[in-house]
Amino acid sequence: MIPDELEPLWNEGDAAFAGAPALFRGGSFEDIRDAFAAGNVVVHQEDGRPVGFATIVFTIGDHVGIGNLVVLKEFRGRGIASKLMEEAHELAREKGAKHSLMCIWDGGTLPDFYQKAGYQPIGVVMSREL
Numbered sequence: 001m002i003p004d005e006l007e008p009l010w011n012e013g014d015a016a017f018a019g020a021p022a023l024f025r026g027g028s029f030e031d032i033r034d035a036f037a038a039g040n041v042v043v044h045q046e047d048g049r050p051v052g053f054a055t056i057v058f059t060i061g062d063h064v065g066i067g068n069l070v071v072l073k074e075f076r077g078r079g080i081a082s083k084l085m086e087e088a089h090e091l092a093r094e095k096g097a098k099h100s101l102m103c104i105w106d107g108g109t110l111p112d113f114y115q116k117a118g119y120q121p122i123g124v125v126m127s128r129e130l
């Protein structure tokens with residue numbers, strides 16, 4: 001698999017976050033290429049086609065941040081994102097991480113998804129203009 005194959009997925013995830021601050025939205029597809037080169041990407045394929053992926057976005061001490069999680073619309077609701085999160089956690093453990101941080105911008109239903117994936121709130125993210 002080559003990272004270019006992930007671009008349609010990244011575009012779908014990016015569209016879902018139109019308007020979100022950069023912290024939650026990430027950078028550009030170049031960051032995905034870099035993550036791929038660093039072995040920081042987990043991919044779910046169906047019949048050889050990538051339909052979902054997630055990346056380790058940052059590492060600070062023994063914490064990682066997992067992000068860019070997206071599953072193509074027609075493949076949602078089948079447990080693919082949950083499997084990707086488990087694989088991302090395993091990858092992070094292999095790289096020596098002990099904790100995973102999750103920054104969620106969507107104040108709607110997404111926290112429920114991440115709580116099912118084992119995350120609990122530990123603080124509050126605040127922001128101000130500069």
Ligand SMILES: CC(C)(COP(=O)(O)OP(=O)(O)OC[C@H]1O[C@@H](n2cnc3c(N)ncnc32)[C@H](O)[C@@H]1OP(=O)(O)O)[C@@H](O)C(=O)NCCC(=O)NCCS
Binds near residue numbers: 075109113116
């Ligand atoms: C969020 C997303 C990755 C979920 O993908 P998915 O493969 O459909 O998720 P799963 O099938 O693994 O769902 C696992 C569980 O979470 C629940 N869930 C899935 N998406 C949810 C959502 N947006 N809000 C609340 N619960 C959700 C499912 O109902 C399921 O619950 P169950 O185990 O009780 O049946 C997908 O909707 C997506 O790509 N969205 C656009 C990009 C995005 O928002 N990414 C997250 C960035 S923080």
